[in-house]
Amino acid sequence: MTNKxxxxxxxxxxxxxxxxxxxxxVTNLDVHDLARVARTYGLDAVYVVTxxxxxxxxxxxxxxxxxxxxxxxxxxxxxxxxxxxxIVESLAAVREAVTRRCGxxxxxxxxxxxxxxxxxxxxxxxHLLTDxxxxxxxFGTAWGLSPSFMQTADHVLAPIQGPGPYNHLSVRAAAAIIxxxxxxxxx
Amino acid sequence: MTNKxxxxxxxxxxxxxxxxxxxxxVTNLDVHDLARVARTYGLDAVYVVTxxxxxxxxxxxxxxxxxxxxxxxxxxxxxxxxxxxxIVESLAAVREAVTRRCGxxxxxxxxxxxxxxxxxxxxxxxHLLTDxxxxxxxFGTAWGLSPSFMQTADHVLAPIQGPGPYNHLSVRAAAAIIxxxxxxxxx
Numbered sequence: 068m069t070n071k072x073x074x075x076x077x078x079x080x081x082x083x084x085x086x087x088x089x090x091x092x093v094t095n096l097d098v099h100d101l102a103r104v105a106r107t108y109g110l111d112a113v114y115v116v117t118x119x120x121x122x123x124x125x126x127x128x129x130x131x132x133x134x135x136x137x138x139x140x141x142x143x144x145x146x147x148x149x150x151x152x153x154i155v156e157s158l159a160a161v162r163e164a165v166t167r168r169c170g171x172x173x174x175x176x177x178x179x180x181x182x183x184x185x186x187x188x189x190x191x192x193x194h195l196l197t198d199x200x201x202x203x204x205x206f207g208t209a210w211g212l213s214p215s216f217m218q219t220a221d222h223v224l225a226p227i228q229g230p231g232p233y234n235h236l237s238v239r240a241a242a243a244i245i246x247x248x249x250x251x252x253x254x
Numbered sequence: 255m256t257n258k259x260x261x262x263x264x265x266x267x268x269x270x271x272x273x274x275x276x277x278x279x280v281t282n283l284d285v286h287d288l289a290r291v292a293r294t295y296g297l298d299a300v301y302v303v304t305x306x307x308x309x310x311x312x313x314x315x316x317x318x319x320x321x322x323x324x325x326x327x328x329x330x331x332x333x334x335x336x337x338x339x340x341i342v343e344s345l346a347a348v349r350e351a352v353t354r355r356c357g358x359x360x361x362x363x364x365x366x367x368x369x370x371x372x373x374x375x376x377x378x379x380x381h382l383l384t385d386x387x388x389x390x391x392x393f394g395t396a397w398g399l400s401p402s403f404m405q406t407a408d409h410v411l412a413p414i415q416g417p418g419p420y421n422h423l424s425v426r427a428a429a430a431i432i433x434x435x436x437x438x439x440x441x
Contacts, residue, residue, distance in 0.1 A: 096283055096424070096426075099424065100423075100424045100426060100427050103422055103423050103424055103427065104423060104427050106420050106422070107414070107416040107418075107420050107421065107422070107423055108416040108417065109416055109417045109418055144420070144422040145422075147420065147422075148422065188441060189441050190441045227294070227434070227438070228439065229293075229294040229295040229296055229437065229438070230295065230296045230437070231296060233293050233294050233331070233334065234294065235290055235293070235294070235331040235332075235334075235335065236287075236290050236291060236294055236430070237283070237286065237287045237290055237426070239283075239287060239424070239426050239427060239430075240287050240290065240291050240426060240427070240429075240430035241430075242427075243423070243426075243427035243428075243430045243431050244430050244431055244434040244438070247414070247431040247434065247435070248434070248438075250416065250417070251414070251416070251431070251435075252415065254375060254376050254377045
């Protein structure tokens with residue numbers, strides 16, 4: 068099942084603090100952390116989305132260091148995680164890549180700290196993940212995914228909420244919690 | 255309840271790749287991510303543990319930037335998270351600080367990817383957290399907490415396990431998942 072779920076980390080189209088649509092810079096540790104979480108929960112693919120060619124090259128070199136370079140020998144567990152990272156130029160390219168890999172177009176599930184409209188909860192998404200369709204969980208960087216992408220997503224996942232109203236997790240922490248809620252042991 | 259649970263991020267005593275006991279360098283993003291997770295789940299204190307005076311000063315400046323400096327104006331949500339960070343020189347100092355804050359000595363709960371002995375599971379720890387005793391969840395950096403600290407801890411928490419044997423999460427991801435399992439909504 069889990070090989071039909073992928074995650075995408077979007078650096079475009081995302082919002083800045085003022086709600087403008089921007090392209091954010093890729094954070095090295097985001098790539099490592101999301102790849103390690105994906106490996107832990109059995110996902111085959113982590114798509115790092117940026118349209119900037121120099122960022123694509125930079126992240127490509129970083130990943131290659133751990134997958135085929137010195138890092139692969141120094142820390143094979145890091146290789147196991149990072150070998151599932153793919154760098155693509157857009158969320159449309161994520162959809163195409165998943166369609167090629169899985170033989171069917173994926174449903175796109177947006178995540179947001181403050182979703183503008185209706186959401187599905189974790190139990191609902193756990194249930195959907197058993198239906199055989201490929202799904203992509205999309206995480207935004209900076210101040211979150213653009214409203215226009217949110218509107219075109221097939222689903223928006225409920226935000227992670229603690230006991231109070233505060234909701235300002237890093238994308239690294241949010242992705243870890245969400246994958247654990249969807250795929251981790253329930254006790 | 256949650257104000258009797260704290261977290262400690264230990265940079266000493268931890269292991270390097272070869273099992274030697276070392277002091278690791280503090281990673282800026284660890285401090286941010288753990289503070290934001292702690293704020294989200296209602297914890298009052300995050301103890302950053304390092305015996306190195308220059309590291310204590312550096313992290314003190316970093317935290318002050320967000321709590322009382324320019325960062326507090328730029329991003330008040332970051333201030334809300336980082337104002338719960340305290341920098342202390344040892345795990346013994348964490349115990350003393352919690353004892354002062356809560357009026358009773360805490361139980362120390364170690365976390366580990368590969369615990370050497372008996373562990374408690376998440377349901378057991380959720381139950382313990384209701385008993386009125388202060389608890390400190392201790393996270394190790396580098397290759398994990400020293401075996402000698404693990405032996406003196408009151409409890410060791412079960413590792414996070416996905417569907418396979420891979421278990422190599424960042425401390426940022428592990429702390430997020432563990433707090434969500436202990437204090438997040440269960441559906």
